[in-house]
Amino acid sequence: MPTHTFRLNGEQIDVEVQDDVRLLWVLRDLLGVTGPKYGCGINVCKACTSHLNGRAFNPCAVPVSDLGPDDEVTTIEGLPATVDEGPDGLHPMQQVWLDHDVAQCGYCQPGQIMAAVDLVRRVSAERRTVTDADLDTIRNICRCGTYPRIRRAIADGAARM
Numbered sequence: 001m002p003t004h005t006f007r008l009n010g011e012q013i014d015v016e017v018q019d020d021v022r023l024l025w026v027l028r029d030l031l032g033v034t035g036p037k038y039g040c041g042i043n044v045c046k047a048c049t050s051h052l053n054g055r056a057f058n059p060c061a062v063p064v065s066d067l068g069p070d071d072e073v074t075t076i077e078g079l080p081a082t083v084d085e086g087p088d089g090l091h092p093m094q095q096v097w098l099d100h101d102v103a104q105c106g107y108c109q110p111g112q113i114m115a116a117v118d119l120v121r122r123v124s125a126e127r128r129t130v131t132d133a134d135l136d137t138i139r140n141i142c143r144c145g146t147y148p149r150i151r152r153a154i155a156d157g158a159a160r161m
Contacts, residue, residue, distance in 0.1 A: 006067040008033070009078025019065035024048050026064050027075065035076035035110045039141070046140035049111035050075045056118035076110035079117065083161070092160035093117050093153075100153040104144035112140050112150055120158045130158045 001016045008031065015030055024041070027033040027050075036059055039047030043061035050059055051074040052067075059073070067073070074082060079091045088095065093113050096102075103109045115138050123130050135151050142150065 002065075004064045004067060005069040006064075007070075007072040009074055010072075010081055012069075015064070017064055020063050023059035023062045023064050023067065023073070027059060027073075033075050033077060037107055037110060039108070039111075044141075045108070046115065047108050047111045049114040049140060051114060051118060054118075054121070056115050074114075076114060079114065091117065093120070093157040096153045096157040096160060100149050100156065102146055102149040102153050104142075104146050108140060108142050108144075112138075112142065115140050116150075116154045116157060117161075120154065120161050123158070124161070130155060 002019055003014055003016050005012065005014050007013065008027075013031065015026055017026055017030060022041075024036055024038060027036055028038065036050050037047035038060065039045035041060050043058045046058055048058050048060045049056050051057065052062075053072055079094065080089055083091055085091070093116050097109060097113060119134060119138060120130060123134055135154060
């Protein structure tokens with residue numbers, strides 16, 4: 001069985017698995033990283049959203065063979081380590097999620113937060129503020145419909161990042 005090497009939340013990982021196994025299954029089933037959720041498995045719901053080399057991506061759509069030793073996968077579990085953590089050990093976007101009481105069932109929230117962080121980073125790199133049009137580009141599905149709270153939290157999180 002082939003060995004695949006990549007970085008996960010700051011740690012070098014070697015995993016033996018077939019080339020065509022999707023990264024979501026490697027994370028959840030082989031490595032025990034359960035923050036990225038399985039929702040649809042076909043890159044539609046975005047519940048598994050994580051970061052690959054600092055950009056949002058969906059591990060349900062990426063075979064593990066697409067990753068190399070220099071690729072860095074960051075899941076919600078590793079997000080706080082990407083910044084100076086707040087007093088509760090959280091990333092600022094995680095903290096605003098709590099402050100705005102965003103989650104209802106909570107299932108989609110790790111993916112929502114990871115998508116939000118990517119959006120804010122991209123918009124900040126362009127030296128502008130997050131607009132409603134930017135928020136409209138986030139395609140993560142929330143079955144509970146907490147979109148108004150999500151949008152308010154992202155705007156607040158952008159100010160704190």
